[in-house]
Amino acid sequence: MVHVSAISAFQDNYIWLLANNKQAVVVDPGQAEPVIKMLKERELELTTILITHHHYDHTGGVKALLSQWPNAKVYAPSTEPLPAATAIGVTDGDSLTLPELGLEFAVLSVPGHTLGHIAFYASNGLASTDHMAEPLLFCGDTLFSGGCGRLFEGTPEQMYQSLTRLSALPDNTAVYCAHEYTQSNLAFCHKMEPNNAQLKIYLQKVAKLRQQGVPTLPSSIGLEKAINVFLRAHLAGVAARVQSQVGSELNDDTQVFAALRRWKDSF
Numbered sequence: 001m002v003h004v005s006a007i008s009a010f011q012d013n014y015i016w017l018l019a020n021n022k023q024a025v026v027v028d029p030g031q032a033e034p035v036i037k038m039l040k041e042r043e044l045e046l047t048t049i050l051i052t053h054h055h056y057d058h059t060g061g062v063k064a065l066l067s068q069w070p071n072a073k074v075y076a077p078s079t080e081p082l083p084a085a086t087a088i089g090v091t092d093g094d095s096l097t098l099p100e101l102g103l104e105f106a107v108l109s110v111p112g113h114t115l116g117h118i119a120f121y122a123s124n125g126l127a128s129t130d131h132m133a134e135p136l137l138f139c140g141d142t143l144f145s146g147g148c149g150r151l152f153e154g155t156p157e158q159m160y161q162s163l164t165r166l167s168a169l170p171d172n173t174a175v176y177c178a179h180e181y182t183q184s185n186l187a188f189c190h191k192m193e194p195n196n197a198q199l200k201i202y203l204q205k206v207a208k209l210r211q212q213g214v215p216t217l218p219s220s221i222g223l224e225k226a227i228n229v230f231l232r233a234h235l236a237g238v239a240a241r242v243q244s245q246v247g248s249e250l251n252d253d254t255q256v257f258a259a260l261r262r263w264k265d266s267f
């Protein structure tokens, strides 16, 4: 059986660990120490490292992990600086087979937070004999629960298109974001949509989880479409709210999204 678990790093990063009882894959290891500690405790061999984008809090641990497990393969965006000399650049449309875990990932290009940002999507999920497995998405700093990444390199158009692409994935896709930002993101969503009933329920659930120090992730695409205002810029109610805030007419969904993102930057 393959399990996914969260390794906490820095203030609020999650390094996602996928492992059976022998082998392990990690996503965006910004720090090596917590990964090494976990793998030694569980006596796991690191076989693969997946990188969504070039920021240091996602790549900083790669070299130290390779010095412990020199045979581990590293996959990273081909259009961004590679995190190690042996890293393999991948791009939209590529697929990665991880036979050690019985997983196959499609690489999705999702520019916006950075220009070369990619996501890893496994449509078959963690295959199980007795039920349909939910698809898995590792989306780095593109989609957060209740939010989205800041636009460090890309345009609002690019980010909106990337988010639209992710929101078209099946509703039951498990969404593994790279940061625990959920609670503060939801405060913004609530301000934008004070009457969203599903959001109110989720706010309470998240508050309880955070009180207990439990991760709020993974989320799901279906949940995010219901509560994440950045995936709801196409709705008339959201557009009207944003328009009254900025005081000028917004002509399409992308402009609504862009205004939302600017507003959130100073929220």
Ligand SMILES: [Zn+2]
Pocket: 053, 055, 113, 141
């Ligand atoms: Zn980042």
